Amino acid sequence: MNDAPSVFIVDDDEQVRSALTFLMESVGLQAESFSSAHDYLEQFNASKPGCLILDVRMPGLSGLDLQARLSAETIHPPIIIITGHGDVPMAVRAVTAGAVDFIEKPFNNQSMLDNVHRAIELDAKQRGESSRLQDIEKRYNELTPREKEVLQCVIEGKRNKIIAAEMNISQSTVEAHRSKVMDKMLADSLSDLMRMALLLKLIS
Amino acid sequence: MNDAPSVFIVDDDEQVRSALTFLMESVGLQAESFSSAHDYLEQFNASKPGCLILDVRMPGLSGLDLQARLSAETIHPPIIIITGHGDVPMAVRAVTAGAVDFIEKPFNNQSMLDNVHRAIELDAKQRGESSRLQDIEKRYNELTPREKEVLQCVIEGKRNKIIAAEMNISQSTVEAHRSKVMDKMLADSLSDLMRMALLLKLIS
DNA sequence: ACATAAATTATCATATATTCCAATTTTCCT
DNA sequence: AGGAAAATTGGAATATATGATAATTTATGT
Known part of the structure; x- marks a missing residue:
């Protein structure tokens, strides 16, 4: 390589x-x-x-x-x-x-x-x-559809309560998804996650 | 104009x-x-x-x-x-x-x-x-030096406790600065603040 | 039908952040 | 010296997020 x-x-x-x-x-x-x-x-x-x-x-x-x-x-x-x-x-x-x-x-x-x-x-x-980006893309693609939805809301700055309301699910579920997203993306803070989202162009 | x-x-x-x-x-x-x-x-x-x-x-x-x-x-x-x-x-x-x-x-x-x-x-x-960027720059320049320091730490994903330790000040002070930063920058969430920081190129 | 992954919910404990409030000390300018 | 802005701290109440653990329901594909 x-x-x-x-x-x-x-x-x-x-x-x-x-x-x-x-x-x-x-x-x-x-x-x-x-x-x-x-x-x-x-x-x-x-x-x-x-x-x-x-x-x-x-x-x-x-x-x-x-x-x-x-x-x-x-x-x-x-x-x-x-x-x-x-x-x-x-x-x-x-x-x-x-x-x-x-x-x-x-x-x-x-x-x-x-x-x-x-x-x-x-x-x-x-x-x-590019190699850094590819790592991140790989991890992102391992997220489930629901996890991606939650991620999108998170990077838009919505609170768990709001996300739960919008998705018609309980706050616990949002917390579960959110937690998995952080794990799977290997993000150790919200700002870390935001940086990745930027590279993935998930941000307007 | x-x-x-x-x-x-x-x-x-x-x-x-x-x-x-x-x-x-x-x-x-x-x-x-x-x-x-x-x-x-x-x-x-x-x-x-x-x-x-x-x-x-x-x-x-x-x-x-x-x-x-x-x-x-x-x-x-x-x-x-x-x-x-x-x-x-x-x-x-x-x-x-x-x-x-x-x-x-x-x-x-x-x-x-x-x-x-x-x-x-x-x-x-x-x-x-560019006009959006100029608005943000204007607000950023109204931050006090200390507030800028705190902002930098915040966008690096550091918790208030850590920031306080690094700056040798109390957590209350960090909270005060942080709160002012959010006010002055007109940010309504951390992700909002991160987006601005990106445009300002405060991020690695 | 079975196994597996995904999605869902809840509870409890802790840690953090946010928002009021009020007050003191420093610094800097006139 | 006096005044304004900045920096500092504390307390208390509230809201949010996090982390661990467990359990149920829904797809999904073989």
Whole structure:
């Protein structure tokens, strides 16, 4: 799970792949290259840290297509788009869609390395946040429907008495649910629970 | 305060200004144009809603310079950059720095209007969130130092007894501070207070 | 039909928080 | 020095939450 970060390189041009691989390895970065977006997707593993250098113009799935696919994933490596014949609208689209960079070939080696390092740092940060979030989501999904209802009321600041009235159940029941929620979510205070609810976007 | 949104146009080219003004007014949008970034800054009023169409290449302050200045403001209209001789790196920089669009001249009138409408909607949304935040900030700043300390502990989920021990004061005092905090912040429950604390970024 | 999880309720004891009240001491500004 | 705001404390009554324990009723799926 917690491997060293890789620089994933997706380009149909063998020259570019080997040049980039050489560049990355020259500074001790692990590189993995693919000749098509499809090849990359096949081995894609959300838990592998790193960043992705992606050519726009490729046979089959284009770089922007791949970018769109990856955006649907909850977590994916930051994307650096490279292109031989880029234009402004394409760059705007790529960056707006979440690419961290859009670089024209031929590129400067040093600035490429700078960008890669920045992207890898960003990935590490996102990954840390995301793994915490996934833990919380996992626990949340183990709540029963009723417990989720009570949780929703709790984070809205309602008192047990009110919740009981709204749900037409006794206060004891609410207390029971509430207590289970705290246990299952591993929350040790209300504010702790609220923080989790925020990450889960249960809050308006 | 709550005026109709304006389209602010900043371009040193009189032709462009009048063309854009005409375009905006043709769909019922209010337009205000300026021949330099400096002129715009002079009349800049954070409370005026709308969006900003900004030329990059201008004598004096450039569009990107103005963008940087505005980014320092807590709230500013969304920026649509327009340019005659744009290149990819410039577009990437502008979008990365927060511009909502980067459009080359000559542009398509309809797509420009679409972008303007989208930007104005975004501005309205940001403005709504921001005014709520300002209310909360105002109330927060009326708290005494001691009350702020207690608030910090409360949102960390500490019980009054613990807070009293940590601050070396009696539990009664903590209760007094806490009660005042709830009053002053107009919070009617702990979760309410937590939500505010989040917006104030008092939470890790 | 049986087993299991979920939902429901209750009681008792304790711990905490909230809300009144009133009072003293500190600090800071004019 | 005088006054205002802030910080401090205590008491007493009330409301709420928590925690442990136990028991009943309802689904749910095999």
